[in-house]
Amino acid sequence: LMVAGTLSQAVSAAPIEAAPAEAAEAQRPNIIYIMSDDHAVRAVSAYGDIIGEMAPTPNIDRIAENGVRFDNSFVTNSLCGPSRAAMFTGKFGHKNGFMYNGQVFDGTQDTWTNLLHDEGYTTAAIGKWHINLTPDGFKFDHWEILNDQGEYYNPDWITKDGVETEIGYTTDMITQKTITWLDSQRDKDKPFALIMHHKAPHRNWMPAPEYTQLFADVEFPVPETYFDDYEGRVAAQGQEMNIYRDAQEGHDLKMTTGVGETEWRKDIWPHLLERLTPEQRAEWDAAYQERNDYMNKNEANWSEEEMAIWKYQRYMQDYLATIRSVDDSVGEVLDYLKANDLHENTIVVYTSDQGFYLGEHGWFDKRFMYEESFRTPLVMQYPARIKAGTVVEEMVQNIDYAPTFLEYAGVEIPADVDGVSMVDLLAGTNEDWRTSLYYHFYEFPAIHRVQRHYGVRDERYKLMHFYFRMDEWEFYDLEKDPQEMNNAYNDPKYAKEIKRLKAEILKLQNQYDMPPMEEWVRAPLRRQRKPRLSE
Ligand code: SGN
Numbered sequence: 001l002m003v004a005g006t007l008s009q010a011v012s013a014a015p016i017e018a019a020p021a022e023a024a025e026a027q028r029p030n031i032i033y034i035m036s037d038d039h040a041v042r043a044v045s046a047y048g049d050i051i052g053e054m055a056p057t058p059n060i061d062r063i064a065e066n067g068v069r070f071d072n073s074f075v076t077n078s079l080c081g082p083s084r085a086a087m088f089t090g091k092f093g094h095k096n097g098f099m100y101n102g103q104v105f106d107g108t109q110d111t112w113t114n115l116l117h118d119e120g121y122t123t124a125a126i127g128k129w130h131i132n133l134t135p136d137g138f139k140f141d142h143w144e145i146l147n148d149q150g151e152y153y154n155p156d157w158i159t160k161d162g163v164e165t166e167i168g169y170t171t172d173m174i175t176q177k178t179i180t181w182l183d184s185q186r187d188k189d190k191p192f193a194l195i196m197h198h199k200a201p202h203r204n205w206m207p208a209p210e211y212t213q214l215f216a217d218v219e220f221p222v223p224e225t226y227f228d229d230y231e232g233r234v235a236a237q238g239q240e241m242n243i244y245r246d247a248q249e250g251h252d253l254k255m256t257t258g259v260g261e262t263e264w265r266k267d268i269w270p271h272l273l274e275r276l277t278p279e280q281r282a283e284w285d286a287a288y289q290e291r292n293d294y295m296n297k298n299e300a301n302w303s304e305e306e307m308a309i310w311k312y313q314r315y316m317q318d319y320l321a322t323i324r325s326v327d328d329s330v331g332e333v334l335d336y337l338k339a340n341d342l343h344e345n346t347i348v349v350y351t352s353d354q355g356f357y358l359g360e361h362g363w364f365d366k367r368f369m370y371e372e373s374f375r376t377p378l379v380m381q382y383p384a385r386i387k388a389g390t391v392v393e394e395m396v397q398n399i400d401y402a403p404t405f406l407e408y409a410g411v412e413i414p415a416d417v418d419g420v421s422m423v424d425l426l427a428g429t430n431e432d433w434r435t436s437l438y439y440h441f442y443e444f445p446a447i448h449r450v451q452r453h454y455g456v457r458d459e460r461y462k463l464m465h466f467y468f469r470m471d472e473w474e475f476y477d478l479e480k481d482p483q484e485m486n487n488a489y490n491d492p493k494y495a496k497e498i499k500r501l502k503a504e505i506l507k508l509q510n511q512y513d514m515p516p517m518e519e520w521v522r523a524p525l526r527r528q529r530k531p532r533l534s535e
């Protein structure tokens, strides 16, 4: 009999029949929920895209090989805070109260981690947080979180004891802190649930010292839609998330002021280079010098298009290099589980808070209900219960995680949860899975200027409504137009499908207790005041 990974009882001499309670305890899984920030599906090699092939993620792929890969995994609202709130509660934002960044999550409501804690789990949260200043109200036995978005180098860590700046690379620090908690800080008599949230590969994509030049000589394929003119898509015409127009040349693309210079070009945001120690800074400058000198020498002779493509390459090189550290991190956690007899009975999830654009439509960032940002990577292993090499085609959403973990742990799922447990789906016994998904993005007006919209997606079609100070519908036949370039809303051929999907939206809004749309159409965003660090 094994309890939460301790071998103590496994070696007891005389076999004693386990009492039912103990037997149940023996089967309760540990859970490690690893979520990175802004990791595009195409940048996980298990998904088979050329980008993943060129910048492989062997350790994340191991999770899929040991367990399951979800090929149709989506979010409810493609933004950090709302995604985290949906993950914790299993509910849409209009129910858990968190619809856009800048709100303060009510940690006293039911979350799967609180419910597991009530049932005897030991719990911890390590890494990016971003839904409230501290995990107060949450029942975490241990927490160490990054301040706000977190920084790639020398970040500020917030704990029960206050704020402290630590020298080092954030992704690696998150790994170390996780291993330390697993190995020497947790209560080993209890099953555990651990939230491990990476900052990477979130903007501004600063790789670890050992990886700054990992892809320096690699040219990634430029997406067919990189120079999209957004014809027929009014909301897309107004966005500000274009790599060659909106990415900051300094802050994002690390372009320097001239040949031989090491200062970034106009840097309107936190001067992240200034966080580096002199040693880190010297190493950083050296890693970019030659490439930046080359660009600075040639820039004047390049066409706009050539410059746009250079920017795409710089973006991809840095973005993918930050992912290498995340993949290393996953590898360390998996190795630790293996080496400590925790492999069989631990659920390990790897996902992202949403997808991301890798130059499709010319973009970075997310927010839109288009496929690249609506989808998110999702792989999971649980050797004791999930068959290795499973692939799930059904459409799952981040509200499904909470009920799944609760069911695996034998804890009752609260009745008002919107998501559905995936346990039957994973056992191959579910015959009645959802066939449509509801989505709602609220954060406008705000950075990147993506209009508020809601929509529905089924296995083939997508209907979206941009409603805030505009009334624009978009419809896509994903089979014929997977890149969503042709808004077919006015194509009479699709009138029947559009009518059907409009009814489906109403059905889903009703099913999920969505307040009437009139309430949202003009509602201003109310960013809540966050408690100060000292409070
Ligand atoms: C920051 C980023 C934005 C990003 C938001 C939300 N700018 O504001 O590009 O869209 O976070 O991202 S940054 O240069 O300051 O990083 S989220 O993933 O946290 O929702």
Ligand code: CA
Pocket (backbone or CB within 6 Å): 037, 038, 079, 080, 202, 353, 354
């Ligand atoms: Ca994010």
